[in-house]
Amino acid sequence: MSLLSFFQWCEQSGIGEAIRRSAWLFPLIEAIHLLGLGLIGGAVLVVDLRLLGLGLRRQSVAQLARDAQPWLIGSLVLMIITGSLLFLSEAIKCYYHPAFWLKMTSLFLAIVFTFTVQRKVTMADQTRVRPLWGKVVALVSVLLWSGVGIGGRWIGFS
Numbered sequence: 001m002s003l004l005s006f007f008q009w010c011e012q013s014g015i016g017e018a019i020r021r022s023a024w025l026f027p028l029i030e031a032i033h034l035l036g037l038g039l040i041g042g043a044v045l046v047v048d049l050r051l052l053g054l055g056l057r058r059q060s061v062a063q064l065a066r067d068a069q070p071w072l073i074g075s076l077v078l079m080i081i082t083g084s085l086l087f088l089s090e091a092i093k094c095y096y097h098p099a100f101w102l103k104m105t106s107l108f109l110a111i112v113f114t115f116t117v118q119r120k121v122t123m124a125d126q127t128r129v130r131p132l133w134g135k136v137v138a139l140v141s142v143l144l145w146s147g148v149g150i151g152g153r154w155i156g157f158s
Contacts, residue, residue, distance in 0.1 A: 007091040016088035026089055030156070033082035037149060039075035043068040044114070044145050047122060051138035053131070061134070065122035076111070083152075097158065103151025110144035 001009075010016060019025045049055045050064050059067075087094055094100035121137045 004095055007095040010088050011091035013088055015085065016091065019085060019089035026086070029082050029085050033079060033086060036075045036079035036082060037152070039071055040079060041145070041149070043072040043075060044141060047118070048138040048141050051122070051134040053135075061122050062124075065119070072114070094155065097155055099151045099154035099158065103148055103155065106144055106147030106151055110141070110148055113141060113144055 019029065046056065047061070047065050047068050050057075050059070050061050056064055118137050118141055121134055
């Protein structure tokens with residue numbers, strides 16, 4: 001089975017068909033997906049801004065990252081579920097759209113980066129982490145997650 005065949009199969013699935021035929025399912029799922037975007041954006045930005053030294057300086061980076069993690073994971077799960085449902089309703093469009101591939105690549109890289117490199121920096125003893133390294137990590141995080149959001153909006157508006 002080729003990748004295109006798989007995408008065709010996804011779009012022709014009962015779930016994809018039901019979402020496409022319903023007048024309210026796609027907008028409802030998309031609204032929930034956008035709510036997840038706001039939640040994940042908040043969870044990511046609060047840690048990144050702290051690493052950049054732009055807020056919440058009274059709280060340690062490690063504590064802030066621990067506090068944000070349930071929001072990050074919960075919103076990521078929500079977005080993966082709703083994003084998968086949205087994908088099923090227009091898989092062929094996604095296959096041919098460069099923004100879909102930008103989003104998927106950015107999402108993969110952002111998840112790996114967040115749970116490896118960024119986690120290591122945020123959980124480290126901050127007296128041993130150079131401030132510049134924390135700022136670089138925060139900027140890379142913002143760029144990767146922005147790629148996810150921009151790719152998603154590009155798909156949505158085309």
